[in-house]
Amino acid sequence: MRDKPSEHRGGEPVNQGRRRFCQLTIGGMAVASAATVSYPVISFLKLPKSLQQEEPVEVPLADLAEDAATWVEHLGQQIAIIRVDGGAMAFNGACPHLGCIVQWDGPARAFKCPCHGAVFNDKGEPVAGPVNAPLRKVQVEIKDGVLRIM
Ligand code: FES
Structure with missing residues (x-):
């Protein structure tokens, strides 16, 4: 055995x-x-933190200056909020040409791209430079004097 x-x-x-x-x-x-x-x-x-669900951004309209842009970051994007016609609009700050972040020129009421000279009016429409596409508008909700980016 x-x-x-x-x-x-x-x-x-x-x-x-x-x-x-x-x-x-x-x-x-x-x-x-x-x-x-x-x-x-x-x-x-795993999704990068910038692509994960973020809290909405809330900015009181009273905090927005008439001739200055307020910049916020949302979902990894630089977003410019400007006063327009008593309300406010928000734009993705990335230039549609090659993606540089535009700057707001308050007195000229225009976004200017420092990279190749593109200029956009306060509606985000291109008015000069090597670009034909507008700045991307960001959907906002304005309620009770607070602008909210979802
Ligand atoms: S990246 Fe803005 S004009 Fe070229």
Whole structure:
């Protein structure tokens, strides 16, 4: 009759403590290897914070100056809010030419791009420079004197 392999090897009893230690060590290395590989993969697949759901941005209309733009960041975008005809409008600050962030010239009531000279009026329409597309408008809700960007 043959002995069980777990009890004897080559006629000598197997040290159960050593076997258990080897099993735990190999198991621990397997878990560590899996974590080392999966962490960067999961981090890569996770949405960047800028694309995750953010709280709406709220700006009281009373805080908006007549001739200055108020800049806020929402969903990773630089957004310019300006007063227009007693209300307010918001634009994505990225120039539609090559993406530079435009600057607001209050006295001229125009957005100017520092990169290649594009100029947009206070409705976001292009009026000069190497661009034909307007600034992208950002949907806003104005209620009870507060502008909200969702
Ligand atoms: S990036 Fe604005 S004009 Fe070129």
